[in-house]
Amino acid sequence: MNNTTSALTGKLAVWRLIAGIGVLGSLIAVLLALSPIYLDNYRLNRYVHELAASSGTSDETLRAEIVARAHQLDLPLQPGDVHVTHDGGKLHIDTKYAVRRDLALYSVDLHFHPQASAR
Numbered sequence: 001m002n003n004t005t006s007a008l009t010g011k012l013a014v015w016r017l018i019a020g021i022g023v024l025g026s027l028i029a030v031l032l033a034l035s036p037i038y039l040d041n042y043r044l045n046r047y048v049h050e051l052a053a054s055s056g057t058s059d060e061t062l063r064a065e066i067v068a069r070a071h072q073l074d075l076p077l078q079p080g081d082v083h084v085t086h087d088g089g090k091l092h093i094d095t096k097y098a099v100r101r102d103l104a105l106y107s108v109d110l111h112f113h114p115q116a117s118a119r
Contacts, residue, residue, distance in 0.1 A: 030103065033101065033103060034101060034108075034110070037099050037101065037110055038110075040073040040074065040075055041075070041112045041114065043073055044066075044069060044070055044073055044075060044077075044095075044112075044114050045114040045116075047066070047069045048066060048093050048095065048114045048115065048116045049116040051065060051066065051093065051116070052091055052092075052093050052116035052117060052118040053116075053118050059084040062082075062084050062093065063079055063082045063084055064079070066082050066093070066095065067079050067082060070095075070097075075097060075099065075112075076097055076098075076099060077095060077097045078097075081095055081096055081097050082094075082095050083095070090117060090118070091117065091118045092115070092116075092117045093115060093116045093117070094113075094115045095112075095113065095114045095115065096111075096112070096113050097111075097112055098110065098111045098112070099112070
């Protein structure tokens, strides 16, 4: 193996390392940008489950409480996105909303569907 081949192999290894670090850094940046939205959705989902378990209020009150909590979490949930039904005496709360997040080179729509049921 001559010096030219050895130097070329060394340069390729450095570029591969730099590219790998760049890809890993990009993935971490995307994770950090999107994780707060997923965390807020988790909090809303837990709240919907708590309301369903302790429901003794009207459907409109449930809907208003869920929308108010979503707005506290900065989630774009509207009253029309919350559906409260009673099927055979069983309460079912179903919500559906989307959050748009603009990243540096790409925009992504994250769709969420928190729901809960109670007897």
